[in-house]
Amino acid sequence: MLVNLWGPEKTISYAGCIIQLYVYMWLGSVECLLLAIMSYDRFTAVCKPLHYLVIMSPNLCLRMIIMAWSISLANSVVLCTLTLNLPRCGNKLLDHFLCELPAMIKIACVDTTTVEMSVFALGIVIVLTPLTFILISYGYIVKAVIRMKSKAGQRKAMNTCGSHLTVVSIFYGTIIYMYLQPGSSASKDQGKFLTLFYTIVTPSLNPLIYTLRNKDMKGALKKLLGSHHESAKGKRS
Template identity: 45%
Template sequence: METDNQTKVSEFLLMGLSEELELQSFLFGLFLFMYLLTVLGNLLIILAISSDSHLHNPMYFFLSNLSFVDICFITTTVPKMLVNIQTQRKDISYIGCLTQVYFFMVFAGLDNLLLTVMAYDRFVAICHPLHYTVIMNPRFCGLLVLMAWVIIFWASLLHILLMMHLNFCIATEIPHFFCELAQMIKVACSDTFIINIIMYVMTALLVMCPLTGILFSYSQIVSSLMKMSSAGGKYKAFSTCGSHLSVVSLFYGTGLGVYLSSAVTHSSQRSSIASVMYTVVTPMLNPFIYSLRNKDVKGALGRLFSKAASCL
């Protein structure tokens, strides 16, 4: 391959989920519906928490941050896909692709770290209830969120700086509906050994360490619950973890499903369809999980709707 064909690349071609013309209208309507539902659902969670003084505590502070990140997460990928379907174009600029990779990694990583912080919050609340307000004070909660942003900001920036040294061929096709790091590395025309090693190491650190923290927190929670004599106390304590456990299972379950599908099948289209689960479906379901399984959130949403109705 000539050097000119590698260094003058200015755009990539996103192949999308399907090239069948008869499916494009269906895909556009489906993803537009899921995108609007995700944004609306998470905005309602944020508004309910910010407007209700009963929810001004660490658990719901972290939940409002998670909802904000979920809105940003799905906005990183779906709008560009909708534009490409509507205009019947597949191109995305080189800078646009790198930007999409960066913000996708940032918000996916923040989801991961915030779920870990929320697990730690439940651990302190159940295992150290008398010291909860002292440990989980507003300053410490803000510091935890800030640390999550700083860690993932620099980790994602490192990947982008390394990717900028890769060469890509003109008219490079990306078999996906958005620019994903692993797919970008696969289609590069230059040696990717170093960036692959760094990617695997960073993935191990940023996925396994938080997951280990979540598992440790819940092992301590279960241990504390086993020591409780009251069945009602056990249920009340663990019920506050139900929504978080559901979201954690959905997030890691869909992520693992995408990894296994890409490892087992060589079909790029199947891998792309599987990735819809954690890029679109997970952010869409999170607000429903928290609102349907949490009496406080349901109550806050009810009061929010009542205020809105009275203003009309």
Template identity: 50%
Template sequence: IMERNNKSSPMGFILLGFSDQPQMERVLLFIIAIFYVLTLMGNTTIILVSFLDPKLHSPMYFFLSNLSFLDICFTTSIIPQMLWNLSGTDKTITYIGCIIQLYIFLGVGSTECILLTVMAYDRYIAICRPLHYNVIMHPRCLKQLAAVIWVSGFVGPLIQSILTFQLPLCSHHRVEHFMCEAPALIKIAAVDTTFIETELSIASILYVVIPLVLILVSYGCIARTTLRMNSAEGRWKLFGTCGSHLMVVALYFGPIIAVYIQPKNEYTQKRTKFLALFYTVVTPTLNPMIYTLRNKDVKGSLRRLLGSNKGSEHT
């Protein structure tokens, strides 16, 4: 038992990342640092604007603020460690650090899948059941929904993290990834991993496949309702409102499905790393841009808030 515990509880892990391509590492260090700053600025702006402008005190922006906060947590759980590893020859992460990173990464990622589903449901009620919208989406319900989203998002990953770190690991502790991700850690296990791989597949269905199906069903109902409208202008307005959310869903779910839901014999570590780089670094940066560039309310709110600040400075 002592030998097994020593194997499964190493001092730390070596995150190989892109160490086989040193020149690429230097380029990635610069690019990822820029993306991280943009992510923090963009998502913080959306949270502040949604909080400060009374006109944006609606369910849609309440959920959007939650999404922005999740994106900040998502990137912060990974990027600082990644930048440290890219900046020098030290590629290590402590055992506890790896556990924390895996759990936060999985928890925040799962929570975001559920949140995007609830946001699609919010759009469905607003467009297909407008008379019931204020009754269903009242402030108390929003707080309860938020609590359910966050709690349910972190329960499954807790089980996954415990099972992953119970595995006896190979003595080299070299992880073929730039972060502590479940498939990469499972790959260095020194035992048969059929059970945990099955559990990961079930978790992927619960947190990725089912939410995506529900989102598509919601937007199928929205499309049917929208196409029945007589006003072409109204149809385009609704498509514009839903378009931002659909773009975010596609950018987030697409790479995750490619990484977590694919036949085992097609699992290639290099391809997986670049896909993971996309949904951990690029997508959280694009989300606030998509919502602000395509949303007149957010742009108008930014102008009002910046205008009022300039006005107060002049006085």
């Protein structure tokens, strides 16, 4: 997408568009399922800390990762193939930043109700099922935190889950708005903005969100900000 946006010509080859569509859908679906897997990891760490190493064994982690990538690949193949089979009657102008499913469906010159319903149905499986699993996991986590008598233990548990919850809120909020609504209910500009948000802004924030809960990273950031502050004071004086 960044290559396509670079320079005066905003074009992409048909083959490049197809590759972008499949890979984009694949990686987006993987993100949904990985967030659900991470919620199970948080649930185990908070609710069953003594059994954590036994439950979250490398073998189980590997199986869950393979399952997430495989299901996401199957979802991408089905939805993208259905979309690409729609006739476009020579329409090659895509009013979007990238080759994305809703934008590709909109340029079709036939009734797209069947494809839109398929996107909605698989969207429920890929988006809402992991989200439901995440909410159930955090329901148990909240119960466990409430039962803790130690304030330090409660803070530690919330710190463990805080970064993950932040990413879940940002990512799922935009995804649900984009994929689980009728195609005509959102304007093109809204769709483009939200796509840009969860494609660029959310992944860019992820490293910051996840690393700022690390004590070493917090210390390094404070030192960096402190050095810049001292440098600015020295220049003014």
